[in-house]
Amino acid sequence: MIRIFASSVMLLAAAATPLLAEEHVVTQKGQKFTPATLNVKVGDEVVFVNDDTGTHNVFSESPVNNFDLKAQRPGTRTKVTFPMAGSVEVRCAIHPSMHLTVSVR
Numbered sequence: 001m002i003r004i005f006a007s008s009v010m011l012l013a014a015a016a017t018p019l020l021a022e023e024h025v026v027t028q029k030g031q032k033f034t035p036a037t038l039n040v041k042v043g044d045e046v047v048f049v050n051d052d053t054g055t056h057n058v059f060s061e062s063p064v065n066n067f068d069l070k071a072q073r074p075g076t077r078t079k080v081t082f083p084m085a086g087s088v089e090v091r092c093a094i095h096p097s098m099h100l101t102v103s104v105r
């Protein structure tokens, strides 16, 4: 009886724990995203680091993950969660040449 109860509790604990979310880092340096393509899992987080001397404005208009980090000063780190599967095109509003594709699976 006690053994059955214990295993039920363990099953509940396992069900309540989300799949391990991973953290990825994308740097902005020399007005480029590094890496320029990234594969992540649903629920993973990407930390956008501004390693440049000027301000960036990372954003995405992708229906899969629509976000705008607004003005991000040099030295700033900002975390974005990717909750849905699909391809997310990420750009910088200040530097149109900056481009990153995040594939979420």
Ligand SMILES: [Cu+2]
Residues within 6 Å of the ligand: 031, 055, 056, 057, 092, 093, 094, 095, 098
């Ligand atoms: Cu920029």
